[in-house]
Structure formats: structure tokens, C-alpha cells
Amino acid sequence: MSSHSFSPFSLVLLLSLSSCATSVDVPAGYVSSPYYPAPHGGWSPDWTESYRKASLLVSNMTLAEKTNVTSGTGIYMGRCVGNSGSAPRAGFPQLCLQDGPLGVRNSDHNTAFPAGITVGATFDKDLMHARGVAIGEEFRGKGVNVHLGPSVGPLGRRPRGGRNWEGFGADPVLQAFGGSRTVEGIQSVGVIATIKHLIANEQEKYRMYNLAQDGISSNLDDRTLHELYLWPFAEAVRSGVGSVMMAYNAVNGSACSQNSYLINNLLKDELGFQGFVMSDWLAQITGVASALSGLDMTMPGDIHTIPLFGSSYWMYEYSRSVLNGSIPVDRLNDAVTRIVATWFQMGQDSASYPKPNFDSNTLDAEGPLFPGSLFSPKGVVNEFVDVQGNHAVVARDIARDAITLLKNTNDILPLAKTAKLKVFGTDAEKNPDGINSCTDMGCDKGTLGMGWGSGSARYPYVDSPIDGFKSRGANYTFFNTDSFPSNSVPTAGDIAVVFVNADSGENYITVENNPGDRTDSNLNLWHNGDKLIQDVAAKYTDVVVIVHTVGPILLEAWHDLPAVKAVLFAHLPGQEAGESLMQIIFGDVSPSGHLPYTIPKSEDNYPDSLDLIGFELGQPQDTFTEGLYIDYRHFHKANITPRYAFGHGLSYTTFSFSKATITPVTTLTTLPPARAAKGSTMVYSTAIPAAAEAYWPANFPNRIWRYLYSWLEKADADNAAADLKAGKTYPYPTGYSNAQTAGPAAGGAQGGNPALFDVAYTISVTVTNTGKATGRAVAQLYVQYPTDLAVDTPVIQLRDFVKTSALAAGASEVVKLRVTRKDMSVWDTVKQNWVVPSVDGDYGIWVGAASDALALRCGTAAKTCAEGVKSPV
Numbered sequence: 001m002s003s004h005s006f007s008p009f010s011l012v013l014l015l016s017l018s019s020c021a022t023s024v025d026v027p028a029g030y031v032s033s034p035y036y037p038a039p040h041g042g043w044s045p046d047w048t049e050s051y052r053k054a055s056l057l058v059s060n061m062t063l064a065e066k067t068n069v070t071s072g073t074g075i076y077m078g079r080c081v082g083n084s085g086s087a088p089r090a091g092f093p094q095l096c097l098q099d100g101p102l103g104v105r106n107s108d109h110n111t112a113f114p115a116g117i118t119v120g121a122t123f124d125k126d127l128m129h130a131r132g133v134a135i136g137e138e139f140r141g142k143g144v145n146v147h148l149g150p151s152v153g154p155l156g157r158r159p160r161g162g163r164n165w166e167g168f169g170a171d172p173v174l175q176a177f178g179g180s181r182t183v184e185g186i187q188s189v190g191v192i193a194t195i196k197h198l199i200a201n202e203q204e205k206y207r208m209y210n211l212a213q214d215g216i217s218s219n220l221d222d223r224t225l226h227e228l229y230l231w232p233f234a235e236a237v238r239s240g241v242g243s244v245m246m247a248y249n250a251v252n253g254s255a256c257s258q259n260s261y262l263i264n265n266l267l268k269d270e271l272g273f274q275g276f277v278m279s280d281w282l283a284q285i286t287g288v289a290s291a292l293s294g295l296d297m298t299m300p301g302d303i304h305t306i307p308l309f310g311s312s313y314w315m316y317e318y319s320r321s322v323l324n325g326s327i328p329v330d331r332l333n334d335a336v337t338r339i340v341a342t343w344f345q346m347g348q349d350s351a352s353y354p355k356p357n358f359d360s361n362t363l364d365a366e367g368p369l370f371p372g373s374l375f376s377p378k379g380v381v382n383e384f385v386d387v388q389g390n391h392a393v394v395a396r397d398i399a400r401d402a403i404t405l406l407k408n409t410n411d412i413l414p415l416a417k418t419a420k421l422k423v424f425g426t427d428a429e430k431n432p433d434g435i436n437s438c439t440d441m442g443c444d445k446g447t448l449g450m451g452w453g454s455g456s457a458r459y460p461y462v463d464s465p466i467d468g469f470k471s472r473g474a475n476y477t478f479f480n481t482d483s484f485p486s487n488s489v490p491t492a493g494d495i496a497v498v499f500v501n502a503d504s505g506e507n508y509i510t511v512e513n514n515p516g517d518r519t520d521s522n523l524n525l526w527h528n529g530d531k532l533i534q535d536v537a538a539k540y541t542d543v544v545v546i547v548h549t550v551g552p553i554l555l556e557a558w559h560d561l562p563a564v565k566a567v568l569f570a571h572l573p574g575q576e577a578g579e580s581l582m583q584i585i586f587g588d589v590s591p592s593g594h595l596p597y598t599i600p601k602s603e604d605n606y607p608d609s610l611d612l613i614g615f616e617l618g619q620p621q622d623t624f625t626e627g628l629y630i631d632y633r634h635f636h637k638a639n640i641t642p643r644y645a646f647g648h649g650l651s652y653t654t655f656s657f658s659k660a661t662i663t664p665v666t667t668l669t670t671l672p673p674a675r676a677a678k679g680s681t682m683v684y685s686t687a688i689p690a691a692a693e694a695y696w697p698a699n700f701p702n703r704i705w706r707y708l709y710s711w712l713e714k715a716d717a718d719n720a721a722a723d724l725k726a727g728k729t730y731p732y733p734t735g736y737s738n739a740q741t742a743g744p745a746a747g748g749a750q751g752g753n754p755a756l757f758d759v760a761y762t763i764s765v766t767v768t769n770t771g772k773a774t775g776r777a778v779a780q781l782y783v784q785y786p787t788d789l790a791v792d793t794p795v796i797q798l799r800d801f802v803k804t805s806a807l808a809a810g811a812s813e814v815v816k817l818r819v820t821r822k823d824m825s826v827w828d829t830v831k832q833n834w835v836v837p838s839v840d841g842d843y844g845i846w847v848g849a850a851s852d853a854l855a856l857r858c859g860t861a862a863k864t865c866a867e868g869v870k871s872p873v
């Protein structure tokens with residue numbers, strides 16, 4: 001979500017640039033086909049009881065109550081970033097929706113957890129889950145019903161994309177485990193998680209529709225969508241996620257918030273999603289069309305062009321659209337039932353579920369209850385409930401276990417306790433203006449713990465690297481500057497530690513000329529970090545570089561300088577930047593993080609289609625011509641050796657992978673076994689309600705100015721009913737139908753046909769610590785499709801991973817990994833199903849420590865494994 005970024009100047013800009021820009025349309029062939037009607041929810045057995053309860057409530061609701069529940073009450077019209085309308089008479093409360101993926105945004109006494117990209121770098125499924133539980137506890141403690149996270153889209157296609165850091169890394173399977181484990185953790189404590197942003201929102205600039213311009217269109221083919229971008233969403237749905245947020249951008253020219261192919265077909269039918277679909281903030285651009293396309297809730301409720309003035313596409317307009325017959329009652333009933341059922345599914349009907357006790361709009365104890373209204377009653381809005389519990393522990397564990405050691409010449413790390421340190425770079429210490437001095441972290445000052453935008457949270461404190469050195473009693477001198485200080489004089493035995501960073505964020509804030517995406521900084525370090533490292537390396541013989549970063553950066557300016565002995569990526573650690581790093585650099589714990597993306601040698605390593613899209617007259621077009629070939633998939637295909645490969649990460653010890661076995665579990669067939677039919681869904685009357693169900697109540701007290709209500713003036717409601725009677729009809733889109741369908745072959749349960757997740761093979765591998773220090777290894781499993789296929793497939797693709805426990809020198813652990821039917825399939829765009837392209841073919845199942853460190857191969861044809869094999873890449 002975002003604050004609205006409404007620019008009255010964009011029209012002027014558009015006109016003034018028109019002479020040097022060409023207008024482009026969605027390229028030929030990219031179309032979003034109509035898919036109607038919106039499939040009913042409630043047919044999945046896991047949700048039966050919640051739908052039953054919901055239907056009792058919904059069948060008692062009036063029209064105005066139902067439409068109220070589907071919409072926010074207006075931007076800044078309540079304590080949370082989103083506040084839905086309620087149906088108090090029927091017993092359904094307002095829901096509080098709140099950002100963001102790494103902690104409760106705009107609040108107090110909350111934990112600022114490590115960002116998604118940091119969690120991805122741990123390659124630790126247990127920590128992914130534990131962080132989800134802790135986040136869930138904090139949102140519940142603040143009285144939030146709906147957590148607006150986790151983010152698995154953007155996927156990280158574009159290395160310079162602004163919000164990649166909110167997700168778990170540039171690979172669908174890493175995103176899938178990160179997202180689904182987080183969802184399971186959050187929902188285990190009764191908070192509704194929201195998987196977002198569906199879909200292909202791979203750059204920040206031009207993402208939104210506004211008066212002057214349509215949002216950017218991501219044009220991509222069906223196979224790429226299924227095998228990359230939709231994959232993590234499928235896993236989150238399989239985990240029972242309660243809510244899905246649609247992205248701002250368009251796909252194939254059709255806005256995601258009203259793209260019937262995406263919502264009705266892919267999400268609700270093929271993936272069998274049972275919860276409710278919401279818009280991103282001000283992403284809804286029509287009323288009737290978005291409802292028919294499957295949108296269930298609009299947030300924050302306002303129209304997208306001029307919010308805050310009490311206008312909505314839904315609320316009173318939804319009531320009107322039902323009365324005039326344009327939106328079938330059936331569609332409204334399904335939308336409301338999905339929302340109410342999700343609330344039951346998480347147990348939020350329990351009396352013990354807390355009410356909101358904080359205010360996203362102010363830090364004061366008292367303030368306006370409806371800040372969006374000029375004349376608002378005031379009251380207590382912040383109760384300062386401390387929800388941190390012992391979550392600092394899991395936050396610190398993640399920050400530590402994500403730290404990725406890229407280079408460690410002569411084993412310079414770990415440092416001796418008595419090492420004489422010269423520390424450089426403003427990134428080593430807290431923002432001197434105050435840790436929360438920039439709204440939504442919209443500045444890059446001091447230790448970089450998170451990117452900026454709605455995915456940020458206020459820090460309760462920052463444990464900075466300098467705090468860490470201090471509390472360790474380390475012998476250090478700190479030069480709090482990004483220019484090499486003339487007063488730094490090396491003495492024999494000194495070790496220089498240089499802190500540098502690279503930031504990005506959400507488009508409504510521009511930081512140092514970067515409008516969310518790294519438009520101006522490119523993939524370079526910020527604040528002349530390259531020069532600082534070069535200058536330090538010119539004077540000191542032993543230099544350790546610590547990088548806090550949102551994603552890949554270029555290391556070439558200094559990586560090979562003889563003085564640069566070690567490079568550590570500490571990613572975005574949140575509040576726990578200090579002690580987590582100390583535990584690694586002083587060797588209490590061996591580093592065990594791995595890169596959740598590839599580090600290139602040059603931006604030219606990437607295909608041109610991954611450049612940021614600049615200004616275009618009309619709707620900007622972003623065509624994914626690289627198809628499946630992003631990140632390591634591209635480097636392998638183009639045969640480019642990166643600076644560091646996806647999955648790379650060193651330790652203070654070494655590991656071997658041996659004694660592998662492969663066990664067939666499910667015998668594969670070209671197509672998966674047929675899906676089961678959908679179960680039954682709720683049946684309601686489809687009669688159009690009486691106009692009176694939408695009338696304003698007589699003498700309604702305390703009407704809040706500009707607040708969004710679902711009632712209509714009597715005359716308006718009567719006119720809508722009269723329009724229907726007079727036979728006025730809505731111009732339904734081509735292909736519109738109101739008859740529920742059986743659903744596609746690829747569906748059948750939450751996440752898709754359950755047979756897709758049948759385990760085809762299990763692989764067991766012995767991981768042995770062959771070095772001198774205790775440490776944890778990550779076994780990464782990549783699948784190489786048979787090489788003689790007619791269909792083009794990436795050389796290798798990550799399909800599973802597992803992190804060992806801490807292994808003492810010489811100790812070993814047997815780890816188990818699995819490959820599912822889906823992991824061995826390709827999406828067949830003609831059959832519209834997952835197809836195993838070669839049932840008896842020889843798939844290579846590779847296990848190793850990184851995508852470029854694979855020497856152990858199990859073959860599915862011979863069902864044997866071999867060690868010391870030449871790596872496929």
C-alpha cells in the first residue's frame with residue numbers, strides 16, 4: 001500500500017515531454033481475456049465451517065450492510081491505514097488493516113524486524129515461520145485484523161526495482177517458502193495475512209493510474225506468469241492465506257484491480273483461493289467492472305483520482321449498482337461471505353480478539369478519530385501497548401543468520417577480540433537526526449536497517465554496529481564520515497572495517513533522486529561508497545567491507561584490491577544491526593547466510609528488458625521479453641559468470657555433501673491425475689433487495705463529513721430501482737456470464753490441483769562439517785530438466801533447500817529434500833495444465849552449497865546419485 005502520491009503537475013509534465021516521447025500501445029498478442037463470473041468461495045473443505053457461519057451472518061445483512069463491509073470508510077478515516085465498514089446490527093465489526101511486512105507501521109513499542117530480503121538470505125524455513133509468528137503476535141496485540149504482508153511480488157526481476165527488499169529474493173521458490181512460512185506463522189495467532197502484490201509489479205515508477213496516465217502495463221506470457229511470478233502466490237494460497245492484494249499496475253493492458261483473468265481465473269478458480277481479494281491503496285479505478293472481475297474489498301475506499309473528498313466507486317455506488325441490476329446480488333453476497341468467512345477462519349469472532357489500540361496517523365495519545373474529516377471528534381487514539389515480547393531474539397537470530405560472507409581472504413575473519421579496528425562510514429552508526437526522523441524511512445542516513453515506504457516500521461531502538469563494538473569492549477576508533485578522513489593514520493596491525501549501503505523504496509517518496517527504484521544510483525553504493533573503500537584500501541592493508549543493501553550492488557570498483565580481504569552482506573537487519581554482526585565478525589557464530597540474488601559484474605550482464613522503463617506517452621509498456629530468464633536463470637542461459645552466484649555464501653568452516661540417495665515416491669504421469677469437483681457453496685436468494693435497504697436511516701446522528709457510507713438518499717435508491725424496472729442495462733464486457741463454472745483442470749484445491757504437490761522423489765544427503773569451526777550449512781536443491789526436451793527450460797532451478805543445525809567440526813547431519821510433481825513440470829499454455837515433459841527422462845537433481853557449487857547429482861532415470869560430478873553451470 002502507499003500514501004497517495006497525487007501529483008497535480010503530472011499533466012504539465014506529460015504535455016511538456018510529449019514532443020520527445022512516442023506513444024506506445026500494449027504489444028500485439030498480449031491480451032487479458034475476459035473470465036466471468038467471479039467464482040464463489042467456500043467449496044474447499046478446509047473452509048466449510050467458516051463459510052457456514054459466515055452465511056448465517058450474511059443472509060441476515062441488508063444491502064447497505066453488505067456493501068459497507070466491502071469497502072474502506074475513506075483514507076485517514078480511522079485508526080488504521082485501512083478501516084472497513086461494519087455491519088454492527090448483524091454483528092460484524094470494522095476490520096483494521098495495517099502495514100507492513102516487517103512490523104507494525106507508524107506505531108510504537110513494536111519490533112522493527114529484518115526485511116524480507118534478509119529473511120530470504122537465511123535460507124532457514126524455521127526462522128521464516130518464527131518471524132511470522134512474532135509479527136502475527138505484534139499485529140494481534142495492536143488489534144489489527146488484517147496484516148498487509150508478506151510481499152512476494154515484486155519477485156525481483158529488475159535488480160533496480162524499488163521494493164524487491166520487501167520480498168525474499170529473486171527466485172520463485174525462495175519467495176514461495178518465505179511467503180508461505182510467513183503466512184502460516186502470522187495466521188497461527190489469528191491474524192489474517194495478505195499475500196501481495198498480484199502481480200508483476202516489477203518497478204515502482206509509473207505503477208499507479210492517475211488523471212494524466214494509466215499505470216504501467218506488465219506484458220507477459222502465460223508460461224512465464226505460471227512458472228515464475230504466480231508460483232509464490234500459489235504456495236501462499238496453499239497455506240490458506242486469508243487475503244490477496246492486487247497490484248497497482250496493469251497486466252497486458254488491464255489494471256490488476258479489475259483484471260478478470262487474473263482474479264477470477266488464475267486466483268479464484270485455478271488456485272482455488274477461498275479468502276478475499278483487496279485492492280492496493282487507491283488502485284481501484286472502476287466500480288461495476290472491478291466487482292465483476294472479482295475484487296471483494298476496496299481500500300481505503302476512495303476514488304483513485306481525487307481521494308479524501310468523500311467519493312467512492314463502491315459503498316453507496318455499490319448499493320446503487322445492485323439496485324439498478326448492474327452488479328448481481330450473487331456477486332455481492334460472495335464478496336461479503338469471503339470477507340466474513342475469513343474473519344471466522346482466523347477465529348477473530350472470539351471475544352478475546354483485541355480492538356485497535358494504536359493510531360497510524362499520530363503518535364499522540366489523543367487526536368481526531370477521523371483525521372480525514374476536517375471536523376472530527378477527538379478522543380484517545382494511542383494506548384501505547386507494548387507488543388514486543390521477546391521478539392528481539394528472533395529478529396537478532398535472523399539478522400545474524402542472514403549475514404552472507406562473500407569473500408574471506410587469508411581467513412581474516414573472524415576477528416580476534418583484541419583486534420585494533422579503524423571503523424569508517426556513516427552506515428556504522430544510527431541516524432544522527434534521530435532513528436525515526438524521516439517519515440516512512442524516506443532518507444538514507446546512518447545504519448540502513450530497512451528500505452523506505454509503506455513497508456517500513458518505526459524503530460523502537462537501533463542496535464547499531466558501533467553499539468555492538470562498544471558493548472563488546474572492542475578496541476576501535478570510529479570515523480563517522482563517508483569521505484576518507486585525513487586524521488586516520490594507520491598503525492601496524494590495524495584492521496579497517498568500512499560500512500557502506502544502498503537503499504531503495506516505494507515510489508511516493510524520492511530519496512537522493514531515486515523515486516523508489518534505484519533510478520539515479522543504479523546498482524552503485526550510495527554516498528560514494530566505492531571511493532571510501534578505495535581510499536581506505538589505499539592506506540590500510542587489511543580491509544573488511546560490510547554492506548547493508550536492498551539488493552545486488554556492483555563490487556567491481558574495489559572487490560579485487562589486494563587490501564580488501566573480506567566482504568560481508570548484512571542485508572537489511574532492522575533494529576538488530578549491531579550484536580547480530582558482532583556475533584559473526586568476532587566468530588561466536590559462523591556466517592550461514594546465502595545470496596538471495598545474483599551479484600553481477602556489470603549492469604550490462606542483464607538483458608535490456610530489465611532496464612527501468614522511462615517516460616512513455618500514454619500507458620508505459622513493460623514487456624517481459626526475457627521470459628523465464630531473470631537472475632541466475634539468465635546468467636546460465638547467456639553463459640555469463642557473475643561476480644557472485646545466487647545462493648553463494650561462505651562460512652568459517654567447510655562442508656561436504658555426500659552419501660546421497662534418491663527415492664521415488666509418486667510415479668509420474670504426463671498430466672496430473674484429474675482434480676476433484678468443487679464442493680458446494682453457499683446459496684442465497686438472488687432477488688434484488690428492496691430500495692429501502694439502502695436508504696439513509698431517518699435522522700442519522702453524527703454524520704462524519706467526507707466519511708464513506710453505503711447508504712443512498714431515498715430518491716437515488718428509488719431511481720436506481722426504477723432504472724432496473726425500465727430495462728436499463730449495463731454494457732457488460734464481451735464474454736460476460738453469470739453462470740458458475742466447474743473450474744479449470746489445473747485447479748481443485750487451495751494452491752491448485754493437489755496432485756501437483758505430490759512428492760515425486762525424496763533425496764537424502766549427508767552434510768558433514770569438514771572444517772575447524774562450528775557452523776550451519778544450507779543444502780540447496782536445483783532441478784535440471786532432461787536436456788533433450790522440445791521445450792526450452794532454464795539450465796537449473798531451485799526447488800528446495802534445508803539448513804542444518806549447528807554442526808561441530810567433524811559432525812554430520814542427514815538432511816531430506818523433496819521434489820514435487822510441479823517441480824518437474826512445465827506450464828503447457830495449450831493444455832492449460834502442468835505437464836511433465838518427459839516422464840521417463842533423466843532429470844538431474846543437484847544438491848550443493850550454491851547455484852555454482854553443485855557436484856552431487858541424482859538422476860531420475862537410473863535413480864542413483866553420484867558425487868564429484870562436473871557442475872551443470
Ligand SMILES: *[C@@H]1O[C@H](CO)[C@@H](O)[C@H](O)[C@H]1NC(C)=O
Nearest residue numbers: 029030031032221222252261
Ligand atoms: C497476457 O498475454 C499473453 C500473451 O497472449 C497470455 O499468454 C497471458 O495469458 C496473458 N495474461 C493475462 C493475465 O491476461
Ligand SMILES: *[C@@H]1O[C@H](CO)[C@@H](O)[C@H](O)[C@H]1NC(C)=O
Nearest residue numbers: 058059060061062063090693
Ligand atoms: C435478521 O434477523 C432478524 C432476527 O431473526 C430478523 O428480524 C431480520 O428481518 C433479519 N434481517 C434480514 C435482512 O434478513
Ligand SMILES: *[C@@H]1O[C@H](CO)[C@@H](O)[C@H](O)[C@H]1NC(C)=O
Nearest residue numbers: 064065068085086087088094
Ligand atoms: C458502515 O460502517 C460504519 C463504520 O463502522 C458504521 O458507522 C455504519 O453504521 C455502517 N453502516 C451500516 C449500514 O451498518
Ligand SMILES: *[C@@H]1O[C@H](CO)[C@@H](O)[C@H](O)[C@H]1NC(C)=O
Nearest residue numbers: 317320321324326728729730
Ligand atoms: C448502475 O449504477 C452504477 C453505479 O453508479 C453505474 O456505474 C451503472 O452504469 C448503473 N447501471 C445502469 C444500467 O444504469
Ligand SMILES: *[C@@H]1O[C@H](CO)[C@@H](O)[C@H](O)[C@H]1NC(C)=O
Nearest residue numbers: 418419420421475476491494
Ligand atoms: C588499542 O589499539 C591501540 C592502537 O590502535 C593500541 O595502542 C592499544 O594498546 C589498544 N588497546 C588495547 C586495550 O588493546
